Amino acid sequence: MTTKKINVYLLNSLTLFLAVLMFFPILWMFMTSFKTEQIAFAIPPKLIFTPTLENWRIALFESPYFEFLTNSLIITGFSTLVALIAGIPAAYAMAFYPTKRTDGAMMWVMSTRMLPAVGVIVPLFVILRNLNLLDTHLGLIIIYTGMNVPLVIWMVRSFMLDIPYEIIEAGRLDGVSLWQEMRYLILPLLVPGLAATALLCFIFAWNEFFFAFNLTVRDAAPLSVYISTFKTAEGLFWAKMSAAATATVLPVLIAGWVAQRSLVTGLTMGAVK
Amino acid sequence: MTIASEQSVLAQEIKPQKKRHPRTHLSAPTITFLVIITQIPFVLTIYYSFLNWNLLRPGNIRWVWFRNYIRPFLDADFYQILWQTVYLTLSVVVITFVFGMLLAILLNRPFPGRGLARTLLISPFLVMPVVTSVLWKNVLLNPVFGLAGYVLGLVGLPSIDWLAHYPMASIIAIVSWQWIPFVMLILLAGLQSLPDSTLEAARIDGAGGVALFWYIVVPHLKRFIEIALLLEIIFILNIFGQIFVVTSGGPGIATTNLPFEIYKEAFLRWNISAASALGVLAVVLANIVVLMFMRIIQQEKTEVSA
Numbered sequence: 001m002t003t004k005k006i007n008v009y010l011l012n013s014l015t016l017f018l019a020v021l022m023f024f025p026i027l028w029m030f031m032t033s034f035k036t037e038q039i040a041f042a043i044p045p046k047l048i049f050t051p052t053l054e055n056w057r058i059a060l061f062e063s064p065y066f067e068f069l070t071n072s073l074i075i076t077g078f079s080t081l082v083a084l085i086a087g088i089p090a091a092y093a094m095a096f097y098p099t100k101r102t103d104g105a106m107m108w109v110m111s112t113r114m115l116p117a118v119g120v121i122v123p124l125f126v127i128l129r130n131l132n133l134l135d136t137h138l139g140l141i142i143i144y145t146g147m148n149v150p151l152v153i154w155m156v157r158s159f160m161l162d163i164p165y166e167i168i169e170a171g172r173l174d175g176v177s178l179w180q181e182m183r184y185l186i187l188p189l190l191v192p193g194l195a196a197t198a199l200l201c202f203i204f205a206w207n208e209f210f211f212a213f214n215l216t217v218r219d220a221a222p223l224s225v226y227i228s229t230f231k232t233a234e235g236l237f238w239a240k241m242s243a244a245a246t247a248t249v250l251p252v253l254i255a256g257w258v259a260q261r262s263l264v265t266g267l268t269m270g271a272v273k
Numbered sequence: 274m275t276i277a278s279e280q281s282v283l284a285q286e287i288k289p290q291k292k293r294h295p296r297t298h299l300s301a302p303t304i305t306f307l308v309i310i311t312q313i314p315f316v317l318t319i320y321y322s323f324l325n326w327n328l329l330r331p332g333n334i335r336w337v338w339f340r341n342y343i344r345p346f347l348d349a350d351f352y353q354i355l356w357q358t359v360y361l362t363l364s365v366v367v368i369t370f371v372f373g374m375l376l377a378i379l380l381n382r383p384f385p386g387r388g389l390a391r392t393l394l395i396s397p398f399l400v401m402p403v404v405t406s407v408l409w410k411n412v413l414l415n416p417v418f419g420l421a422g423y424v425l426g427l428v429g430l431p432s433i434d435w436l437a438h439y440p441m442a443s444i445i446a447i448v449s450w451q452w453i454p455f456v457m458l459i460l461l462a463g464l465q466s467l468p469d470s471t472l473e474a475a476r477i478d479g480a481g482g483v484a485l486f487w488y489i490v491v492p493h494l495k496r497f498i499e500i501a502l503l504l505e506i507i508f509i510l511n512i513f514g515q516i517f518v519v520t521s522g523g524p525g526i527a528t529t530n531l532p533f534e535i536y537k538e539a540f541l542r543w544n545i546s547a548a549s550a551l552g553v554l555a556v557v558l559a560n561i562v563v564l565m566f567m568r569i570i571q572q573e574k575t576e577v578s579a
Contacts, residue, residue, distance in 0.1 A: 011382070011384075012384040012385070012386070014379065015379040015380065015390055016386055018394075019390035019391075019394045022393065022396075022450070022453070023393035023396055025408060025450070026396055026397070026400060028412065028413075029404075029408050043423060044423060045420060045423060086303045087303060089302075090302075090304065092299055093296055093297055093300040094300055097294045097297045099293060112307050112312075114507050115311055115315065115556065116507075116511045116555050116559055117513075118513075118535040118552045118555045119314075119552045119555055119556040120315055120318060120552070121548075121552065122317075122321060122545055122548050122549045123314040123315075123549075124314050125539070125540075126545065127314070127317075142310065143310070145306075145310075146306070149303060149306070150307070178296065203399065207402060209513065209517075210513045210514065210532075213514075214536070224401055224514070227403045227407060228403045228514070228517065228518055230411075231406070231407055231410065231517075231519075238412055238418075245404045245407065245408060248401060248404060249400045249404050252401065253400070255399075256395065257392055260391070263458060264458050264459055264462045267458065267459065267504070268459060268501075
C-alpha cells in the first residue's frame with residue numbers, strides 16, 4: 001500500500017516537473033523581460049535579480065510596437081468578426097437543414113482549410129497587387145476571414161447540434177421567424193460556444209505569419225512580422241526582445257487558457273469534442 | 274466526447290427532408306466566398322505554373338507547358354528539399370506522438386495541481402511561432418550566452434553551436450516543442466472519453482496494465498490518434514515561420530523545406546511561374562502523404578479485424 005502511494009506521489013511529481021520543464025522557455029522569456037541587458041547575458045544565468053520595467057518601457061513606447069499592435073488588433077478583430085458573421089448562417093443551414101450534399105460540403109469546407117498556403121500565395125499576391133490591396137488591413141482581413149470561416153462553420157455547427165431540438169421545434173410551432181429563432185432561441189444557448197470559436201479565430205489570426213509576411217510591408221504589418229525582425233538582433237537586446245515578445249504572446253496565452261475546454265474542438269474542427 | 278460522423282448521422286435522423294427548404298441556401302454566400310478565396314487562387318496557381326512569368330522580366334509572358342515542372346526534377350537540390358520536407362514532418366510527428374502520448378497518460382489521472390500542469394503544458398502551442406523562433410534562436414540556443422549551452426556546461430560538456438552543426442535537429446526540436454501539446458490535448462480528450470466501466474470490466478476479467486493499455490486503450494484511441502497525426506502532418510508539411518526566423522533555410526539549403534523554397538522562388542527571385550509549379554507540387558505532396566497515411570491506417574484496420 002505504501003509503495004503504491006509513493007509511486008503515485010512520484011508520478012504526480014514527474015508530471016508537474018515535465019509541465020514546468022515544457023513551460024520553462026516561456027517563463028524564461030517572461031523573466032528575461034524584467035532583467036537589465038547585462039543580467040540577461042549573465043553566465044551563469046541569474047534566477048534572482050532586481051526586476052526592472054525599463055525594457056518594457058523601451059520595447060513598448062520607444063519603438064513602433066504600438067503601430068504593429070494596432071495593425072494586429074484591427075486585422076485580427078475584423079477577420080474574427082466577419083468570419084463569425086459569415087460562418088453562423090452557413091453553420092445554421094448545415095446543422096438544421098441538411099441535404100444529401102451536406103456531408104460532402106462539410107468535408108469540402110474542411111479541405112479548404114487544409115489547402116497548403118503555398119498553393120495559393122502567388123495568385124493572392126498578384127490579385128492583391130492588382131487591386132492595390134498589398135500592405136493594407138483589408139487584404140489580410142479578407143484572407144484571414146477565409147482562413148477562419150471553415151473553423152467557424154465546423155465548430156458552430158457542432159455546437160448547434162448540441163442544442164435540444166425540442167426548443168427549436170417549439171419555437172417553430174409558435175411560428176417564430178428565422179430572425180427571432182436565431183436571436184431568441186439559438187444565439188443565447190450558443191454564447192459559450194461562440195466565445196470559444198471567436199477566441200480560436202483570434203489565436204490563429206494573431207499568430208499567423210506566412211500571409212502576413214508576404215502580403216504586407218510596413219503600413220499594415222501585424223506583430224508577427226514585427227517580432228520576426230528580431231531574428232537578426234544579434235544577441236544584444238534580449239531583454240527588450242523578450243519584453244516585446246511577452247507582450248505579444250500574453251493576450252493569446254490568456255485567450256487559450258480561458259478557451260482550454262474548447263481548444264480540442266477547435267483544433268480538430270469539431271471532429272473530436 | 275463524440276465523433277463528428279455520429280453527430281451528422283443523428284442530425285439526419287431527426288430531420289429527414291425530401292424537398293430543399295429555402296433556409297438550405299443560407300450557406301450559399303459563405304460557400305461562394307470560400308470558393309472565391311481558395312479555389313480560384315489555386316486554379317490560378319495551376320495556370321501560372323504553365324507560363325514563364327518573372328516579375329523582374331516584364332512582358333513576353335508565354336505558355337511553356339511543363340517546363341516549370343521538369344526543371345526542378347533535373348535539379349539535385351530539389352530532391353534534397355523534398356526529402357527534408359518529409360524528414361522534418363515525420364520526425365516531428367514521431368517525437369510529438371511519443372511525448373504527447375506520455376503526457377496525456379500522465380495527465381489522465383486526478384491529482385492536485387493537474388489543472389495547472391495542463392495549463393502549463395498547452396502553453397507552447399499557443400505561443401506565436403515567430404516568438405518561439407526568436408526565443409529559441411537567441412536566448413536558448415545561442416552558443417555563447419544560451420541557456421542550453423550553460424546546461425551542457427553544468428554536466429561538463431562543451432557548448433555546441435546548435436544551429437551551425439545540427440540545424441535540422443534544432444528545427445525539429447523547436448517545432449516538436451510547439452506540437453507536443455497539440456497531440457497531448459487530443460489524446461487526452463480520447464483517454465477521457467474512455468468510460469471507466471470499460472476499464473473496470475477489463476480489470477475484473479484480469480487484464481494487467483500492459484494488456485489493458487494495448488487491447489482496450491489503444492483501440493479506443495485509434496480515431497483520436499488518426500485525427501491528431503493527420504492534422505499534424507498537414508500543418509507541419511507547411512512549416513514556414515520557424516525556418517525563416519531560425520535558419521533562413523540554411524546553412525546552405527540544409528533546412529530548406531518546400532514552403533521555404535517556394536517563398537524564395539516567389540519573393541526573392543520573383544519567378545511567379547516556378548513558384549506556382551512548386552506550389553502545385555506542394556499540394557500534390559500533401560495529398561500523397563495524407564493518402565499514404567490513410568492507406569496505412571486502413572491496412573491496420575483490416576489486419577485487426579482479420
